Amino acid sequence: MPDTDPNPLTHSKAEIAIVMGSDSDLRVMGAAVEVLKEFRVDFHVQVLSAHRTPFDMLTFADRARENGFKVIIAGAGGAAHLPGMVASATSLPVIGVPIKLAALEGIDSLLSIVQMPSGVPVATVGVDNSKNAALLALRILSIGDSELTTKLDSYRDSLADASRLKKVQF
Numbered sequence: 001m002p003d004t005d006p007n008p009l010t011h012s013k014a015e016i017a018i019v020m021g022s023d024s025d026l027r028v029m030g031a032a033v034e035v036l037k038e039f040r041v042d043f044h045v046q047v048l049s050a051h052r053t054p055f056d057m058l059t060f061a062d063r064a065r066e067n068g069f070k071v072i073i074a075g076a077g078g079a080a081h082l083p084g085m086v087a088s089a090t091s092l093p094v095i096g097v098p099i100k101l102a103a104l105e106g107i108d109s110l111l112s113i114v115q116m117p118s119g120v121p122v123a124t125v126g127v128d129n130s131k132n133a134a135l136l137a138l139r140i141l142s143i144g145d146s147e148l149t150t151k152l153d154s155y156r157d158s159l160a161d162a163s164r165l166k167k168v169q170f
């Protein structure tokens with residue numbers, strides 16, 4: 001069974017893992033990385049393909065909890081099986097990011113990720129919305145972390161402030 005470890009970027013205390021089907025997904029998944037950096041939260045990033053390295057994917061998912069992860073963000077496009085298959089091999093929460101490819105406007109990715117069978121949940125964010133995946137992962141971690149809760153509350157306040165400044169011209 002192949003068990004290579006493709007280009008992982010790991011922080012030793014990472015509780016959030018970001019996995020994606022290909023390096024081409026970083027174009028979208030980079031927004032999740034930026035959010036986690038902004039919140040100064042450690043994370044792990046890895047290319048992991050459901051179709052090209054299926055055994056690596058299952059090994060990662062099977063060991064994710066013992067490796068210290070608490071939430072997994074998984075992005076994939078097209079026949080986007082990575083989030084669902086990771087969710088099938090762990091009981092950690094998995095957040096799926098449907099990535100829009102050249103064909104089909106991302107509908108293929110969205111339906112592949114959101115339409116999971118009963119009993120195997122994947123929390124699916126909007127097409128290409130890896131930013132929301134990172135924010136949802138932080139919200140999950142904040143349940144046991146008052147410092148993170150404070151940061152998320154001020155982030156919400158900043159959204160409200162920005163919204164109140166919006167003016168319509170007509």
Ligand code: RP5
Pocket residue numbers: 020021022023024025049075076077078079080099101
């Ligand atoms: C999916 O195939 C990946 O998640 C990616 O979105 C898509 C295309 O991959 P590449 O052909 O660019 O490697 O599995």
